[in-house]
Amino acid sequence: MPEFLQFAFSGLTVGAIYALVALGFTLIYNASGVINFAQGEFVMLGGMVTVFAHAAGLPLPLAALTALVTAVVIGLALYRFAIEPARGASAVSLIIITIGASILLRGATSIVFDKNFHSLPPYAGSAPWIVGGAALLPQSLIVLGGAAAIVVALWYFLTRTLTGKALLATAANRLAARLVGINTNAVVGLSFAVSAAIGALGGILMTPITFTSYDSGTLLALKGFAAAMLGGMGNPLGAVVGGLVVGLLEAFSAGYISSSYKDAVAFLVILGVLFLMPQGLFGRGGVERV
Amino acid sequence: MTTHLRNSLPKLLAAAAFIVAASAAHADIKIGAVLSVTGPASFLGDPEKKTLEMYVADINAKGGVNGQKINLIIYDDAGNPNQARTFGTRLIEQDGVDALLAGSTTATSMAIIPLAEEAKVPFINFAGAVQAVFPAKPYIFKTPHTDLMACEKIFEDLKKRGLTKIAMISGKDAFGASMQQQCMTVNAKYGIDVLHQETYGPGDTDMTPQLTNIKGTAGIQAVVNPGFGQGPAIVTRNYKQLDIKVPLYESHGVGSKQYIDLAGAAADGVRLPAAALLVADKLPANDPQKKVVVDYKTTYEKNTGQPVSTFGGHAYDGLMILVDAMKRAKSADKAKVRDAIEATKNFMGTGGVVNMSATDHLGLDLSAFRMLEIKNGDWTLAN
Numbered sequence: 051m052p053e054f055l056q057f058a059f060s061g062l063t064v065g066a067i068y069a070l071v072a073l074g075f076t077l078i079y080n081a082s083g084v085i086n087f088a089q090g091e092f093v094m095l096g097g098m099v100t101v102f103a104h105a106a107g108l109p110l111p112l113a114a115l116t117a118l119v120t121a122v123v124i125g126l127a128l129y130r131f132a133i134e135p136a137r138g139a140s141a142v143s144l145i146i147i148t149i150g151a152s153i154l155l156r157g158a159t160s161i162v163f164d165k166n167f168h169s170l171p172p173y174a175g176s177a178p179w180i181v182g183g184a185a186l187l188p189q190s191l192i193v194l195g196g197a198a199a200i201v202v203a204l205w206y207f208l209t210r211t212l213t214g215k216a217l218l219a220t221a222a223n224r225l226a227a228r229l230v231g232i233n234t235n236a237v238v239g240l241s242f243a244v245s246a247a248i249g250a251l252g253g254i255l256m257t258p259i260t261f262t263s264y265d266s267g268t269l270l271a272l273k274g275f276a277a278a279m280l281g282g283m284g285n286p287l288g289a290v291v292g293g294l295v296v297g298l299l300e301a302f303s304a305g306y307i308s309s310s311y312k313d314a315v316a317f318l319v320i321l322g323v324l325f326l327m328p329q330g331l332f333g334r335g336g337v338e339r340v
Numbered sequence: 341m342t343t344h345l346r347n348s349l350p351k352l353l354a355a356a357a358f359i360v361a362a363s364a365a366h367a368d369i370k371i372g373a374v375l376s377v378t379g380p381a382s383f384l385g386d387p388e389k390k391t392l393e394m395y396v397a398d399i400n401a402k403g404g405v406n407g408q409k410i411n412l413i414i415y416d417d418a419g420n421p422n423q424a425r426t427f428g429t430r431l432i433e434q435d436g437v438d439a440l441l442a443g444s445t446t447a448t449s450m451a452i453i454p455l456a457e458e459a460k461v462p463f464i465n466f467a468g469a470v471q472a473v474f475p476a477k478p479y480i481f482k483t484p485h486t487d488l489m490a491c492e493k494i495f496e497d498l499k500k501r502g503l504t505k506i507a508m509i510s511g512k513d514a515f516g517a518s519m520q521q522q523c524m525t526v527n528a529k530y531g532i533d534v535l536h537q538e539t540y541g542p543g544d545t546d547m548t549p550q551l552t553n554i555k556g557t558a559g560i561q562a563v564v565n566p567g568f569g570q571g572p573a574i575v576t577r578n579y580k581q582l583d584i585k586v587p588l589y590e591s592h593g594v595g596s597k598q599y600i601d602l603a604g605a606a607a608d609g610v611r612l613p614a615a616a617l618l619v620a621d622k623l624p625a626n627d628p629q630k631k632v633v634v635d636y637k638t639t640y641e642k643n644t645g646q647p648v649s650t651f652g653g654h655a656y657d658g659l660m661i662l663v664d665a666m667k668r669a670k671s672a673d674k675a676k677v678r679d680a681i682e683a684t685k686n687f688m689g690t691g692g693v694v695n696m697s698a699t700d701h702l703g704l705d706l707s708a709f710r711m712l713e714i715k716n717g718d719w720t721l722a723n
Contacts (some may be wrong), residue, residue, distance in 0.1 A: 166382075167383075
């Protein structure tokens with residue numbers, strides 16, 4: 051039983067981070083139809099900027115805020131200077147643009163900062179609590195709680211505010227949204243800003259546990275993308291569930307089956323699910339009007 | 341346009357001929373380097389690059405080797421073996437290098453070895469794994485200690501402390517996998533029982549599940565973690581979080597200050613085999629290696645402003661062995677330099693005393709490793 055709990059804690063913590071990345075994918079995909087492969091770089095930026103701002107003497111909350119603002123500005127710039135000018139291009143071209151942007155961001159970070167791994171002090175001490183015989187880190191709770199808070203805030207924003215509803219309307223039907231007077235360009239820009247903020251927050255929360263470096267975003271983007279696909283691309287709830295499931299799958303297959311094949315097991319399960327339910331766990335069936 | 345080109349063609353040809361003639365007159369020694377300056381192995385490639393650039397500039401300022409300047413050509417493979425192979429080919433075929441100092445990781449070194457062997461170019465690599473140099477191939481040499489030696493050093497220490505039942509948690513990268521394999525070939529020799537084995541991927545951020553299984557295995561007296569990069573730092577932290585009491589041994593792959601910084605207080609009490617370079621200041625004054633390691637450490641830290649790591653030291657050893665061989669061969673002729681490298685005897689490097697032979701293209705023995713223990717965030721000599 052302690053083992054089971056330990057694997058669950060581990061899986062949930064890692065899964066919460068994947069869920070935040072998957073949420074970022076989902077938001078931008080909904081608003082613009084683009085799968086933004088630079089999403090992992092926002093997470094990396096959140097971590098790296100916080101580390102260096104903190105090292106430069108800023109108190110931790112201020113350093114985190116700096117990172118958040120930096121990521122949002124970069125997210126907006128990505129939309130304004132790379133995605134918007136290519137508006138008419140096909141989805142594939144736009145995806146390639148985001149891959150290019152992610153390589154650029156990685157390279158720029160390695161030059162502006164450095165190529166080493168960095169860590170942050172845990173926000174609430176490093177001594178674990180023993181729950182049912184398993185060690186639980188305070189930081190894991192912060193990651194889980196932070197992720198939950200972000201999800202709730204996002205839900206409130208999307209369903210209870212006018213701007214959020216405009217985003218949902220744009221996602222549902224761009225032309226109709228424009229006809230009722232929604233500035234869809236601004237909305238898509240907003241989706242990039244919000245995604246960048248979510249990514250950066252994820253990076254700020256996870257860095258004390260996972261470390262960060264200029265290239266730590268790549269793998270996260272891959273896992274987050276898998277989570278978003280598993281949950282059903284475009285469904286925020288699916289993104290959260292998908293992220294947690296991928297994290298738990300990894301932890302349990304590492305613990306109970308074999309640590310050598312844990313990624314393989316996780317991805318096999320994802321492939322199996324997508325084979326049976328091509329739209330993902332919560333995806334809506336795509337209907338093409340001919 | 342075409343007429344213009346035709347008119348200027350003779351001039352161009354003349355210019356080209358002049359350039360060829362000019363470069364032939366200077367005939368620099370060309371040394372090619374393919375290093376993982378960026379990417380996941382950048383903590384290896386970056387100090388290697390800085391070391392090579394620093395010391396080549398120094399050698400050239402002092403008149404070069406045999407009156408010839410060294411022309412150092414560095415390419416960055418970003419830790420990717422495919423790119424390493426591409427750049428290796430370019431160095432050999434297009435740049436026409438006289439020798440190669442390349443391969444920050446085992447994987448990238450293994451990609452270049454067949455090229456150098458076929459083109460008969462002396463090649464000193466910086467790979468950790470033992471396959472990079474055993475069995476000995478005529479043109480292939482290496483400077484870093486092997487993973488096999490690291491295992492033996494660890495097992496020797498375990499035996500001394502009376503700890504014989506261990507678990508291993510290894511990285512799945514080429515270095516971790518190779519060291520795990522090598523450990524399993526010598527454990528019986530030292531009477532060590534490996535009761536449980538786990539692995540983790542190079543990009544993994546949480547090793548708690550694996551360590552939970554190790555914790556749950558009865559009778560474990562110590563844990564050995566073959567691996568490099570950020571993985572061992574996460575293992576070390578998770579190890580402390582799960583409150584595992586038995587001693588933890590890391591490999592020489594974590595021989596940089598970065599490991600201690602990342603693992604923080606959890607690194608206290610961790611033991612690892614490493615080169616004397618890490619404890620340069622703490623070596624007794626009569627240690628024969630003291631001068632070379634202190635000199636390198638001071639030079640490196642003054643020039644780069646970064647703390648020294650053993651990895652840059654491997655590049656230093658490689659360059660010095662090569663330069664020394666070229667001086668003894670009195671030329672940069674590939675076959676003669678190869679013979680001279682193989683004849684290296686009593687060379688004192690940052691990694692230890694090097695005595696090469698026809699069957700040993702590494703030339704280090706177990707004495708090259710010191711058993712270190714981390715105390716209060718710093719390396720100390722164990723025992």
